[in-house]
Amino acid sequence: MAETYGRELRRAGADANSPLRRLLLLLRRYPLGAAGAFILTVFVLAAIFADAITWLDPLRTNAPEKLMVPGGKHWFGSDVMGRDIYSRIVFGARISLAVSLGATTLGSVLGVAVGLASGYLGGTFDLCVQRVMDILQALPLLVLALVTAAALGPSLTNTVIAIAIPMIPASARVIRSNTLALREAAFIEAAQVQGMSEWRIAIRHILPNTVAPLIVLATAQLGSAILTEASLSFLGLGIPEPAPSWGRMLSESAAEYMRTAPWLVIFPGAAISLMVFGTNLLGDALRDILDPRQRG
Amino acid sequence: MSGYLLRRVGLMLLTLFGISIIIFVLLRLVPGNMVDILFDSAGMVDPAEKTRIAAELGLDKSIPEQYLVWMSGLLHGDLGFSYVSEKPTIEEILPRIPVTGRLALSAIGFAVLLGVPFGVISAVRQNSGVDYGLRVLSLAGLSIPSFWLGLMVLMAFSALTGKLPVYTEAPASMLDAVLLVAVPAMTVGFRSSALIMRLTRSAMLEVLRQDYVRTARAKGAGAGRVNFHHALRNALLPVITVIGLETAFLIGGLIVTETVFNIPGLARFLVESIRNRDYPIVQNLVMLTAFIVVSINFAVDLLYAALDPRIRLGA
């Protein structure tokens, strides 16, 4: 009798005992997530080993070799100033990763601090913070980032800050609601009875329980950060020349050479889309694994 | 209910007020003397001219004073003058509103018409091939930058028809007129449709798990009735909230899309003004944006309250 059910049971994952089998089961159960992780790993490795996998200087202009069709020395072709697009794409990965990771981390850290304090301390502090968060969220991400970036001036650090600030409310909100829920939980009372200080309770007990939804949020925000940086650079207010930001590569070439040299448009955009796609796939899978409540 | 309304309106005003302060301060964070920047970019050097124009523009007052001037002007309907064109900001902003408005409404319409049905299908056929395909497709849709999509669409257009859909006030034919709005609207709306599809899917899945769906089946209701009459009616409530939130997101997409397609709308104007340091325009446009976002959210809340009998009639 059991034999006929074997296949369905295996599909439900009933036979995974060793850690290796569990990993394989995880990969098989979440193939999309595995694909996303793979894509991101490729980009990260490319960014780290950029020097090793490119042979042309991404910043060096070379007028005689301008607008060359992809092939030969220029795998992805060259742009209007003769710069090799393939190298610029590879080195551009560094920028995208640096900015997105930087902004997301900064936004999350600040958001956690704000949300934790707000949720745990409550009272007027909480109310004020809530209002400020509401205000930050009332403006579309790009608009706020745009104005901030314009105010601060185009540079790598300023772009990171400009993107990080609008991201604070999201993580603050998640942490705050978790904190509020957990504050009432029984084991917090137990710690209080033991005489733990408020901060220690917050950090040792509440924080570990909020990690899961935070990870899910962070991966979602990563993709958002990449897109925002690309948009900012596309509009000329993000990473300044001559850095090979993918978004910037699209603005330089946009209307003028679009029809005669489509590779100028295709490769940078594809790179952005692929990297964001990777984060989204991974984020989705992580959400399914870590936070089944949000499961779709 | 009316107490709730009053509170909401109060919060809205507070939020708008807060935004005005933030925006005002941010714009004046620019290092260096505002006047110098304006003049250097305009190429003027005469110090006497500078002082006179500075006084004219009110730039010689302190920052809090400038803020009050702006605010009181705002409340009286006087939005100041553009630094660049020297026309009243209202004259710059008003004509651009219908252009952007048309685009935004078409985009949302497209997004809802595409997103909701596919979200339902995906939820009803959970974990099937169709579901997986739609999920991957929607993730891809959320990953593609709007401006790149716009560029690719333009490229495809010119490759297919040999010409670019350049914006004109007087389109050559009915088809041209429709395309002029439809193509950028679909480009902007594509991303929104992906988001709406995913949210409809998860709202449906949540609802399909509920006991009352089981009751409906126990009555002998068929799949169609269960999914639409029972499930979707409940799932649409959170989806409507999301559509409201999504409008804010849409504005970001409009900024780049109007730039790519060269459409003379408000969003592109915002970017130009930022680049030109035309602060009166920027301030007012940002306030307008915030006002729109906050109002739409408010309207959505009202709609939700009207549709959900639990809120409408109280517990």
Added chain:
Amino acid sequence: MIADPILEVTGLRTVFFTSAGLVRAVEDVSFTLRRGEVLAVVGESGCGKSITALSLMRLVPSPPGRIVAGSVRLEGRDLLAISEPEMRAVRGNLMSMIFQEPMTSLNPVLTIGEQIAEAVRLHRDVTKAQAWERAVEMLRRVRIPEPAQRAKEYPHQLSGGMRQRAMIAIALACDPKVLIADEPTTALDVTIQAQILDLVLQLQQESGTSVLLITHDLGVVAETAQRVVVMYAGRKIEEASVEDLFERPMHPYTHGLMRSIPHLAALSGAVAERLQEIPGMVPALSNLPSGCAFAARCGHADAACTAGVPPLVERRPDHFVACWHAGALS
């Protein structure tokens, strides 16, 4: 004098495929519901009684569950063999079900009247107005005051007891032959419980509907049922008339159940000062031991008990037990 059978369940077997393994939720369960009677299916949480009910209606969530064997004959017609459209014509019409949680079992955005009328219009060729009239009439039958007014209200405006009455109205709107009631009173206040049970009995007598009552509460069984089926770990382990079961429980599990409930303990003659609980825990349905599932907790178990699953045997007239040592208890 025994009424003819209206629902005959034979060898029903329902399983679930989970990451914990195969869960045998309903294992070889057979019973007969006779016309006009109330048959109670009793057992602890997780014994499979709810899944049995859902299996009869073919409402088992289908991944991960599946009905893999058996037949369910409603007036001779095997419901497990018919097509889904044919089954839809049965649900709510010939056989209805009410559920445990009236709070969540009603659609919050539709009025009570609409939900009852829907049941009517699904199976009868009537106009909207006629269906609405029937809905109001049903609300009257379930003793809801001001039925015409109530019909226009939404579920959240009604109390728990009234919601359950509304559920009963929905279930009985088409005069079904069989009503399955899955723990209908468990989520209600004690005083309301009695009212609802009374209502079900009255309606049953008025219309002659046969009732399959799923419950874990032996008190409810004593007051409402004529016959009882006891389930444990997915299997049926005892069946008898209510009187017989309470006077002379033959399975050690049933015996233990009786002794752990105060006034029933007194009924069965035990003069214990302390309530006797049954030691141990119900085995996980994904990891059932070979042999009798109750053996580990049974004071009378021996080698025969762990060796093989005891079959259901008629130990006394019309009293069936699945125990190797059923006769050994006094």
